Amino acid sequence: SSGASIMTGCLIEEAKTVKALVSQLCECFYKAGWATGTGGGVSIRVGGPAENRPYRVFVAPSGVQKEDMVGDDVFELDMDGQVVAPPKTPMLRQSACTPLWYVVYNRVPSAMCVIHTHSMNAQLATLLDPTENSEALRITHLEMIKGVGNHSYDSVLEVPIIDNRPSEDLLAEQLDAAILKYPKCNAVLVRRHGIYAWGDSWEQAKAQCESFDYLFETAVKMKGMGLDCGVVPVSGTYHVEKKKKKLEEEKKKEDAEMNDASSNSPPAKRQKMEGGGVAPAFNGSSATNNEADLVCSDKTDIPIVPRDSKVLLLDIEGTTTSISFVKDVLFPFVLKNLEAYVDKMTDEDKKTTLAELIADLDALDENHAVKKMNPQHTIVDIVKALMGSDVKATGLKSLQGKMWKSGYASGELVGHIYSDFLPMLDWCKANDVKVCIYSSGSIGAQKLLFKHTEKGDITEYFGGRHFDTTSGSKKEAASYQTIASALGVKPEEIIFVSDLEAEIYAARDAGMRAVVSVRPGNAPLSVETKKDFPIVRSLLQLCGNSN
Numbered sequence: 001s002s003g004a005s006i007m008t009g010c011l012i013e014e015a016k017t018v019k020a021l022v023s024q025l026c027e028c029f030y031k032a033g034w035a036t037g038t039g040g041g042v043s044i045r046v047g048g049p050a051e052n053r054p055y056r057v058f059v060a061p062s063g064v065q066k067e068d069m070v071g072d073d074v075f076e077l078d079m080d081g082q083v084v085a086p087p088k089t090p091m092l093r094q095s096a097c098t099p100l101w102y103v104v105y106n107r108v109p110s111a112m113c114v115i116h117t118h119s120m121n122a123q124l125a126t127l128l129d130p131t132e133n134s135e136a137l138r139i140t141h142l143e144m145i146k147g148v149g150n151h152s153y154d155s156v157l158e159v160p161i162i163d164n165r166p167s168e169d170l171l172a173e174q175l176d177a178a179i180l181k182y183p184k185c186n187a188v189l190v191r192r193h194g195i196y197a198w199g200d201s202w203e204q205a206k207a208q209c210e211s212f213d214y215l216f217e218t219a220v221k222m223k224g225m226g227l228d229c230g231v232v233p234v235s236g237t238y239h240v241e242k243k244k245k246k247l248e249e250e251k252k253k254e255d256a257e258m259n260d261a262s263s264n265s266p267p268a269k270r271q272k273m274e275g276g277g278v279a280p281a282f283n284g285s286s287a288t289n290n291e292a293d294l295v296c297s298d299k300t301d302i303p304i305v306p307r308d309s310k311v312l313l314l315d316i317e318g319t320t321t322s323i324s325f326v327k328d329v330l331f332p333f334v335l336k337n338l339e340a341y342v343d344k345m346t347d348e349d350k351k352t353t354l355a356e357l358i359a360d361l362d363a364l365d366e367n368h369a370v371k372k373m374n375p376q377h378t379i380v381d382i383v384k385a386l387m388g389s390d391v392k393a394t395g396l397k398s399l400q401g402k403m404w405k406s407g408y409a410s411g412e413l414v415g416h417i418y419s420d421f422l423p424m425l426d427w428c429k430a431n432d433v434k435v436c437i438y439s440s441g442s443i444g445a446q447k448l449l450f451k452h453t454e455k456g457d458i459t460e461y462f463g464g465r466h467f468d469t470t471s472g473s474k475k476e477a478a479s480y481q482t483i484a485s486a487l488g489v490k491p492e493e494i495i496f497v498s499d500l501e502a503e504i505y506a507a508r509d510a511g512m513r514a515v516v517s518v519r520p521g522n523a524p525l526s527v528e529t530k531k532d533f534p535i536v537r538s539l540l541q542l543c544g545n546s547n
Contacts (some may be wrong), residue, residue, distance in 0.1 A: 002212050011056075015085065018058045019071035025115070026066040028206075034117035034213075041193070043101040043114045045079075050322055050418075051520040052522040055079045060100060061092040077416065079105070087200070091506050096168035097196075103172050107179045110454055111198040112419065113205035117213075122195040125216035126161050128223055132191060136160050136182065138230030139215050147211030149199070150184045150456070156230070158182055159212070161189040187212050200419040302534040303513050304450050304544035305433045309495045311487060312428060313507075314465075315474075316439040316446065318419040318499030319517040320539070325416045326441075331387065333413060334403050341403055342379050354394025356452065357382040363393065401445060408452040415449035417458070418519065424539040425461040433545075436465035438483060438496075443468050480510035495542065501529050508533075515542070 025042045029035040041060040047053045057077040060066070064073055072088035081102060083189050086092075097116050104114045124531025125137055136158040136431050145151045160178035171190065178188045187197035197212055199205030219229040305312055318321050342350065358378060361405045364371050368389075375385040379399075397413065406415035428435050439446055443466040451457045465487070484491040491511030498504055498514075499522045507514040516535045525535075536542060 014046060015056070015058075015076055016071060018046060019074040019076070022058050022060055022074045022331075023069040023071050025202065025206065026060055026069045029115070029117055030067040034119045034194075036118065038063050038065055039118040040066060041095045041097045041116045043097070045105060045112050048342075050416075055105075055521075056084060057101065057105070059098055059401060060095055061087060062095045063093065099169045099172045100175055100196060103175045103446070104179070104196065107176055108198060108421070110200045111205075112200055113202040114196060114198040115205050115209045116194065116196050117209065118194040118212050118485075121213050121216040121220060122189060123192060124220045125159075126189050126191040126193075128219060128229075136274075137219065138187060138218075138282055139219055140230060141233055142215060142218055142229070144211050144214045144218070148208050148215070149186045149204070154232075156232075157185065159185055159187055159189055161191055163191050164193045198534060201423075204419070204423065230543065243286055243311070256399070276473050302515065302536060302541055303495050304542055305428060305495065306431045307544060309513065310432065311434045311436065311489055311494045313436045313438050313480075313494050313496045313512070314539075315496075315498035315500070315503065315517070316437065316449070318519055319497055320417055320421050320437075320524045321417050321449070322418070323499065323519065323521045323523075329413070329416070330400075330404060333407050334400050335384065335387065337407070338383055341406070353395065354379050354382075356398060357386070358395075360386060360391070360393035360395045360543060364391070397442070401442070404445065407446055408448050413452065415451075415453040417450075417453045417455065420538040420540045422458065424543055425458065427540075427543040429461060434465060434487070435461055435462070436467065436483075436487065437462055438467040438474065440469055440470070440474060443470075467546060472501070474498075475506050477506045477509035480507045480512055484512070485511070497536070497539070497542070499523065501526060504529065504533055 017101050022042050022044055026035060026040070029040055029042070034040055043057060045055050045057045048055045055078070059075045059077060060069065061073050061075060070089075073092060073093075075083060075087055075094055076085035077098075078084050081098065083383045085456075098108065100116070101114050104111050105321065126135065126481050138156055138158055139145065140156045143153055143156055144349075145153055145155055145157050148157065151157050157481050160182045161173060163172040165174075175188055175196065182188075186199060187195055189195050195209070195212060197209040199203060199208050222229045252400055303309060314320055319328065345353070358377060361370065361375075361382060368391075369384055370385045370389050370391060375381040383399065387391060404413060408415070408507060425435060427433075430518075436451075437446055441449075446466050447459055448467070450459050450462070467486070469479075471482045471486070480494075481491055481497065484494055487494070492513070494512045496504075496507040496512045496514050498507070498518050499517045499519065501516075501523075502537075504514040504516055516529060516533045517539075518525070518537050
């Protein structure tokens with residue numbers, strides 16, 4: 001497989017593609033020695049809330065030679081385990097692993113693929129403790145730890161081990177408990193049996209399973225050399241002490257950035273919006289039906305990095321992040337927690353905030369709907385009135401930013417990013433491509449979102465290269481020329497990706513190579529835009545070699 005997105009606009013074709021992929025992966029794992037004697041299996045799920053449709057789960061059958069599998073052998077289920085479409089091949093049974101696929105999918109919401117292998121390396125790794133009482137295998141200071149997710153070279157990777165049972169379905173409760181206890185690990189070993197590994201895409205699951213297997217083989221061979229894979233080496237590696245002072249400095253810097261973003265004094269060149277408000281914290285658009293745009297039709301000339309450019313400028317909503325994240329998550333969070341947040345504010349903070357919100361009211365046109373509502377001069381009433389009419393204003397934006405910061409810090413808010421975004425960032429980093437962000441959301445709000453994603457803090461990938469509407473309106477060509485100047489490159493050396501047509505045309509007028517991002521829920525595209533611009537449905541489509 002080329003690694004391109006398996007999402008298509010036609011569910012029937014999508015099902016055929018996924019079923020064929022399951023069979024190909026089973027054959028691949030057989031050739032690796034992981035699925036001999038009909039053992040092992042693969043499950044892939046597609047759809048879900050991010051795509052505004054139910055999940056569908058595809059699972060390999062039981063008792064079938066994995067090297068001889070075809071797509072017609074694969075079951076299609078829903079998230080309740082009910083058969084949506086049985087295999088065309090008669091007399092097949094669902095894999096005994098099926099209940100375990102669902103344990104992972106229910107316990108790890110981001111997981112979209114689960115792999116089970118009978119790898120010899122995995123089985124032997126469970127026997128490194130001769131007592132067979134250990135509940136986890138510890139591995140540290142090996143380069144391939146980076147490949148299993150959530151860990152770095154010098155992390156201590158703990159892979160949970162559960163005891164085997166007479167049949168696979170009996171492992172469900174133990175598997176669930178292990179995932180709960182070791183949430184950073186994307187795999188669970190089964191003693192004297194094999195491994196279950198998962199990822200946010202089939203590509204990630206496969207890569208992580210391969211990395212785990214490499215580590216298990218290394219651990220077994222180290223044991224034979226008299227070395228313990230779980231012990232930090234005294235020498236032979238570079239040690240870096242993470243100092244408390246550095247963490248405190250980073251926190252101060254983040255606080256300063258948020259204070260700048262919520263300042264009462266509008267920065268130079270801040271773009272005014274219709275009605276006298278200021279640039280919003282984000283667009284806050286609702287998801288719409290754009291199924292027609294998700295169907296791949298004519299081939300387009302998509303520029304790729306690093307061949308065509310070493311600078312990538314990305315929009316957020318509808319490109320890196322779900323279009324409805326702000327509307328359906330961030331805004332409701334403010335309204336839900338508003339009264340409790342205000343109750344905890346100091347009298348001085350209440351006084352300052354109320355003054356800012358009253359100023360927001362005064363700045364509105366006399367015929368504005370909020371003015372006609374005549375809300376009481378309380379923080380709660382004014383905020384509800386402004387948000388109810390989708391007003392973007394300085395005082396409101398400041399309060400929202402503070403509340404979101406609190407929500408991210410508590411863990412109640414988690415920034416959404418599409419599953420292809422992080423692999424694309426890794427590609428760009430490895431190929432020396434600069435990734436920059438240009439969003440209507442303030443720079444402070446951008447950094448908060450990317451600092452607290454479901455994949456952790458990814459702000460390091462951007463190197464501080466964030467732009468908001470202080471650089472100009474996203475619908476004006478001059479803004480893109482300003483950004484190019486700030487980056488020290490010519491506009492034609494930049495690839496800009498966004499879901500909004502007005503932004504795409506403005507970027508092209510400035511000289512940039514503009515690409516349209518199509519995601520589920522984005523605004524439908526015009527015929528002209530489809531004809532004039534290359535379209536990507538996954539950011540990984542922008543990644544390629546120099547050939």
